């Protein structure tokens with residue numbers, strides 16, 4: 001994410017419903033006036049200021065509203081806590097390109113493009129709040145609209161999560177039968193990546209929603225708790241080579257929408273390139289790290305060492321107690337626990353238990 005995009009996210013959080021800044025903007029909107037507000041005061045901004053008066057008072061919604069009644073811009077400190085200047089004429093470089101038409105918006109865009117400092121323009125005629133950060137521009141959306149978009153995304157997330165649970169269950173069963181193919185692995189990773197993207201979309205709505213999004217945040221937490229860990233475990237089990245975990249995570253995250261629907265693109269991202277569709281039916285052996293996390297109270301450090309010593313889940317399951325005890329941190333009790341847990345998992349995945 002670019003620096004401007006990161007700053008935009010921060011500004012949207014600072015302007016979320018419930019914050020002093022947002023309350024001030026809402027008062028200005030209700031009063032049918034406009035405003036030009038610079039969210040930062042440094043030497044560069046000072047150079048662009050002409051006239052007005054200096055002050056150094058705590059930011060409050062009422063003060064912001066009163067000062068916005070005057071002509072010109074209001075300058076807020078970089079930490080958004082204090083009002084530093086008001087009634088200021090801003091004189092940004094007129095050669096900076098702008099796509100806006102009204103003077104207020106043109107000034108806001110040029111000031112932010114020239115300095116990188118966020119600037120808010122509240123249009124008196126349109127009653128629209130626009131945020132400029134560097135070369136980026138965003139119009140604030142009403143909380144009700146954001147909430148309905150977020151709820152829609154949450155419904156989709158719920159449906160995907162249910163399908164993922166089913167697919168992950170199938171993968172687990174097939175892993176214990178040494179019959180999981182590249183198709184099942186990529187299908188699971190595809191769903192996980194889609195869920196990650198919807199999650200991040202909802203998170204950005206939540207940032208903008210501030211206090212209005214509390215309930216939604218709880219529902220989201222409930223739906224995706226442990227999802228990132230599970231995703232990394234599937235990757236750890238299958239990524240090739242073993243050391244390419246981070247590269248694979250990045251490649252999956254960078255797949256465009258068109259590539260994400262193709263299982264061969266997912267396979268490529270995790271280091272299993274395919275030549276034709278039948279390659280997706282090749283059996284892949286899991287390293288068994290995800291299965292090991294189901295062993296009660298087994299620390300990750302030990303799981304990693306077991307994964308280094310044994311290459312596949314089958315080999316792990318067949319390891320003797322003495323062999324398991326060669327791993328630092330594994331005594332007779334833990335060796336038994338590991339063995340019993342893996343055997344139980346395999347039994348639970350047998351055709352007799354599963355019914356297929």
Ligand SMILES: Nc1ncnc2c1ncn2[C@@H]1O[C@H](COP(=O)(O)OP(=O)(O)OP(=O)(O)O)[C@@H](O)[C@H]1O
Nearest residue numbers: 034071072073089090102103104105107123124125
């Ligand atoms: N360079 C500037 N510095 C400070 N304030 C400005 C500047 N340009 C415009 N403004 C403020 O914006 C107000 C409205 O200006 P103008 O009508 O030209 O802009 P606009 O974009 O059409 O605004 P709106 O959409 O609110 O009608 C001015 O009265 C002034 O308070």
